[in-house]
Amino acid sequence: MRFPDPVSRHLLAAALVSTGLLLALATGAGAGTIQGRVDVKRELLPLDPRPTVSELGMPPPRGTPDRRRSVVYLEPGPRGAFEESERRRATLDQRSEAFVPYVLAITVGTNVDFPNHDRTYHNVFSLSKARRFDLGRYPQGESKSLRFDRPGVVRVFCDIHSHMSAFILVFAHRFFATTDAEGRYRLDDVPAGAYNLVAWNDGQVRDSRPALVPEGDGVVEQDFVLK
Amino acid sequence: MSESAVSGARIPRRRRGGARALATGMVAGIALAVTGPAVRAGERLGFGPFGLVLGGEGTFSIAPKDWGYFNEIEYQRNALRLARLALQAELRVGTHVAALTEIRSDNLDPPRAYGLYLRLRPWTGRSFDVQAGLVPTVFGGFTRRPYGGGNSLVGYPLAYQYLTTLRADAVPGSADELALWRGQGWLVYYPIGSAEPASGMPLVNTQRWDTGAQVRVGSDPIEVAASLTQGTLSSPRRGRDDNGGKQVAIRAAWRPVTGLVIGASGSGGEYLARSVRETLPPSEAQRRYRQWAGGLDAEYSRGHWLARAEAVASAWDMPRLGTPPVPSPLKALGIMGEGRYRPAPGWTLAARVDYLGFGRIETSQGRVSWDAPLTRVEGAVSYSPLRQATVKAAYQHNWRDGGRVRSKGLVVGQLVLWF
Numbered sequence: 001m002r003f004p005d006p007v008s009r010h011l012l013a014a015a016l017v018s019t020g021l022l023l024a025l026a027t028g029a030g031a032g033t034i035q036g037r038v039d040v041k042r043e044l045l046p047l048d049p050r051p052t053v054s055e056l057g058m059p060p061p062r063g064t065p066d067r068r069r070s071v072v073y074l075e076p077g078p079r080g081a082f083e084e085s086e087r088r089r090a091t092l093d094q095r096s097e098a099f100v101p102y103v104l105a106i107t108v109g110t111n112v113d114f115p116n117h118d119r120t121y122h123n124v125f126s127l128s129k130a131r132r133f134d135l136g137r138y139p140q141g142e143s144k145s146l147r148f149d150r151p152g153v154v155r156v157f158c159d160i161h162s163h164m165s166a167f168i169l170v171f172a173h174r175f176f177a178t179t180d181a182e183g184r185y186r187l188d189d190v191p192a193g194a195y196n197l198v199a200w201n202d203g204q205v206r207d208s209r210p211a212l213v214p215e216g217d218g219v220v221e222q223d224f225v226l227k
Numbered sequence: 228m229s230e231s232a233v234s235g236a237r238i239p240r241r242r243r244g245g246a247r248a249l250a251t252g253m254v255a256g257i258a259l260a261v262t263g264p265a266v267r268a269g270e271r272l273g274f275g276p277f278g279l280v281l282g283g284e285g286t287f288s289i290a291p292k293d294w295g296y297f298n299e300i301e302y303q304r305n306a307l308r309l310a311r312l313a314l315q316a317e318l319r320v321g322t323h324v325a326a327l328t329e330i331r332s333d334n335l336d337p338p339r340a341y342g343l344y345l346r347l348r349p350w351t352g353r354s355f356d357v358q359a360g361l362v363p364t365v366f367g368g369f370t371r372r373p374y375g376g377g378n379s380l381v382g383y384p385l386a387y388q389y390l391t392t393l394r395a396d397a398v399p400g401s402a403d404e405l406a407l408w409r410g411q412g413w414l415v416y417y418p419i420g421s422a423e424p425a426s427g428m429p430l431v432n433t434q435r436w437d438t439g440a441q442v443r444v445g446s447d448p449i450e451v452a453a454s455l456t457q458g459t460l461s462s463p464r465r466g467r468d469d470n471g472g473k474q475v476a477i478r479a480a481w482r483p484v485t486g487l488v489i490g491a492s493g494s495g496g497e498y499l500a501r502s503v504r505e506t507l508p509p510s511e512a513q514r515r516y517r518q519w520a521g522g523l524d525a526e527y528s529r530g531h532w533l534a535r536a537e538a539v540a541s542a543w544d545m546p547r548l549g550t551p552p553v554p555s556p557l558k559a560l561g562i563m564g565e566g567r568y569r570p571a572p573g574w575t576l577a578a579r580v581d582y583l584g585f586g587r588i589e590t591s592q593g594r595v596s597w598d599a600p601l602t603r604v605e606g607a608v609s610y611s612p613l614r615q616a617t618v619k620a621a622y623q624h625n626w627r628d629g630g631r632v633r634s635k636g637l638v639v640g641q642l643v644l645w646f
Contacts, residue, residue, distance in 0.1 A: 046278075127611065
């Protein structure tokens with residue numbers, strides 16, 4: 001998958017990754033864990049509806065998307081990570097005029113359900129190259145499902161409510177994690193080797209750095225501070 | 228307020244360099260906001276209890292010269308040949324108060340305030356809102372989506388755009404004089420009142436908002452809104468009242484199921500300028516000249532389909548002058564149906580059929596409608612390569628039973644950018 005990021009840092013990381021993968025293959029290394037915390041220091045302004053000048057009153061209350069959630073992933077994934085054929089399901093909810101979660105990270109082949117829990121219509125759509133779709137309008141209690149077969153970033157919107165947006169990150173491997181409310185993440189069963197670890201937040205790669213997973217059940221701590 | 232401002236005519240004026248530069252700045256601002264990666268629609272800038280949200284839209288329409296003036300929205304201003312920039316701001320103070328404005332510039336003319344009002348929600352848990360200032364009309368269904376992004380086509384419904392031959396600042400001296408101008412509402416001259424030729428009034432003017440106050444009660448499944456304003460639907464007044472009369476307007480909307488909205492509207496208010504009334508014979512000068520209007524609208528959507536229908540009926544009290552006299556009231560009825568379908572992501576197909584008819588009057592030449600009835604059909608295909616950019620191509624055909632040009636087809640293109 002392609003994410004915009006600093007070229008020089010990636011060149012260095014790619015060299016380390018290649019070396020590490022070769023080393024891991026040659027030695028038949030075990031699996032480890034990469035974990036840490038992503039501290040988002042950037043100012044993330046709340047998302048509101050566009051000015052409702054032609055409306056006759058205040059807009060209804062709405063949910064607040066958690067824009068601090070980040071995704072940490074390996075790029076590229078370890079060899080062998082692309083051969084899994086397990087089919088998964090995930091959900092991107094529409095609730096209180098917000099997509100929940102704001103960031104959804106999935107593997108290729110995952111079916112995503114889009115249930116509507118609001119009393120009003122929503123019209124979920126995306127014009128992203130990785131997955132263009134338009135689910136049309138459907139009422140509360142109904143859901144539509146889509147399968148995501150190409151890796152990439154899919155920006156999701158509602159055609160009716162301008163302030164509703166979300167991201168779906170589709171990976172070709174399983175070595176990614178979405179941060180929890182405290183910003184913590186954990187990647188398990190990572191084969192030993194050197195990797196490029198990427199921190200993504202709110203539409204962009206914000207940081208990337210090399211991570212070396214030792215042989216055995218080693219745990220690597222890697223924190224990010226995103227400014 | 229000048230009489231030209233009352234009737235809706237635009238007197239050609241010298242454009243000031245500073246104002247034009249400001250309008251150009253608005254273009255650059257919207258383009259930057261749409262293309263800039265850092266900008267998100269509706270990002271709220273906060274400071275203390277204040278929250279400021281900005282929005283904007285640029286609509287650029289291009290079409291060959293409309294020699295029948297079917298799409299004039301004011302004198303020398305055509306809806307199909309228009310570059311419109313709109314900047315919107317909403318300043319929220321806590322959860323109960325907000326100040327809203329929309330600044331517009333058409334064809335890089337000096338920007339002007341289209342809307343400017345205060346919004347109050349006294350009780351957080353109740354759907355009860357008060358708005359006061361230069362406010363949107365509560366009447367009708369189309370009035371809340373006249374923007375390029377909210378309109379699936381390029382043209383407006385006839386009831387909300389087509390200029391009839393009636394003016395608020397001048398009146399005909401007889402039925403013959405009224406009939407003389409059939410189909411030429413884009414520039415009308417009458418001997419009583421303002422001596423300047425000016426454009427006539429539409430049934431509902433969506434190009435200007437009115438000064439007054441409104442309340443909205445309820446939301447789902449029934450919402451009722453009412454307003455008290457200085458002008459009328461045809462002739463909104465910005466700022467000072469010029470006839471001392473007020474308009475009362477009301478709209479009720481019912482949503483029995485998700486996706487279906489049925490609305491009913493009504494209004495009544497004094498539209499004729501005091502300057503005209505003062506020139507009338509004493510027997511006529513004592514009367515009050517009101518515009519009465521009623522409307523029904525419905526919208527249903529499901530999946531990738533959306534259908535709308537709307538009817539607006541209007542009647543204007545007229546001074547009974549001359550021989551044969553101008554009858555009172557003069558009536559008009561606009562009916563339109565509209566459909567929209569989204570065949571693929573980013574693509575939209577839309578069509579509208581529209582009719583505007585007028586009551587009949589007795590003239591020395593016989594019985595005719597007081598303005599020329601009009602039928603309009605428009606179809607459009609639009610594509611959005613980006614969420615905030617839409618390109619439309621449309622074909623519109625007009626048939627009119629009067630005027631110099633009676634049938635005209637127009638190919639139209641439009642670019643809409645918003646943030």
